[in-house]
Amino acid sequence: MRRTLLTILGLAACLALAVALGSMHRSSLVAAQAAPTPGDGYNIHVTAPHLVNGKVMGPYHHYCKVVAPDPQIVCLIFDNTDPNAMLTQVEYIMAKSLTRPSVSLKDWNKLWHDHAVEIAGGRVQVLDLPPDKAKEVADTVAKTDGIIYSFDFTGKLPNGTVTHAQAVGHKPLSAKEYAESKK
Numbered sequence: 001m002r003r004t005l006l007t008i009l010g011l012a013a014c015l016a017l018a019v020a021l022g023s024m025h026r027s028s029l030v031a032a033q034a035a036p037t038p039g040d041g042y043n044i045h046v047t048a049p050h051l052v053n054g055k056v057m058g059p060y061h062h063y064c065k066v067v068a069p070d071p072q073i074v075c076l077i078f079d080n081t082d083p084n085a086m087l088t089q090v091e092y093i094m095a096k097s098l099t100r101p102s103v104s105l106k107d108w109n110k111l112w113h114d115h116a117v118e119i120a121g122g123r124v125q126v127l128d129l130p131p132d133k134a135k136e137v138a139d140t141v142a143k144t145d146g147i148i149y150s151f152d153f154t155g156k157l158p159n160g161t162v163t164h165a166q167a168v169g170h171k172p173l174s175a176k177e178y179a180e181s182k183k
Contacts, residue, residue, distance in 0.1 A: 040065075041066075044065070051165060062076070063076045064076075071141075072092075072093070091146050100182040103145075108178065109173060111147050115141045115143075119141065124141075148165040
């Protein structure tokens with residue numbers, strides 16, 4: 001009888017320990033999932049075509065996050081909305097007050113584009129937001145310039161080549177226009 005009682009108590013203790021460890025493990029997982037990461041917040045969904053290696057392609061699905069209020073925005077860009085879609089481009093969207101004084105005219109004309117021009121062209125669509133919020137996003141982005149890094153693939157494999165895609169409506173600026181835009 002005593003042996004049976006000790007066995008039952010031992011099993012109860014093991015069961016209690018297992019339950020406690022399971023609880024701690026679940027709590028750790030919940031805590032780990034709740035901790036913010038740099039990947040959080042890429043939830044502004046925008047589509048736009050790009051000029052890639054001289055060809056109009058897309059529309060591409062941009063999932064964007066505001067990282068600073070002036071604004072500075074980063075977009076992860078995919079060819080489609082499949083949950084397992086491969087990241088194919090990254091766009092940095094920076095306030096004109098940051099780019100125009102710091103980027104040379106030659107580099108700006110080659111690598112950057114004015115989002116006011118792109119948005120005015122009607123090719124940019126802000127998705128998953130009510131119309132008033134979508135307009136607010138577009139109005140904010142219209143005050144920025146963008147630079148797109150496009151990752152080249154051979155079949156399904158990235159091949160190590162990075163090119164710069166361009167906005168379809170990109171308009172190079174003259175020296176006078178660029179100087180004026182710095183003010």
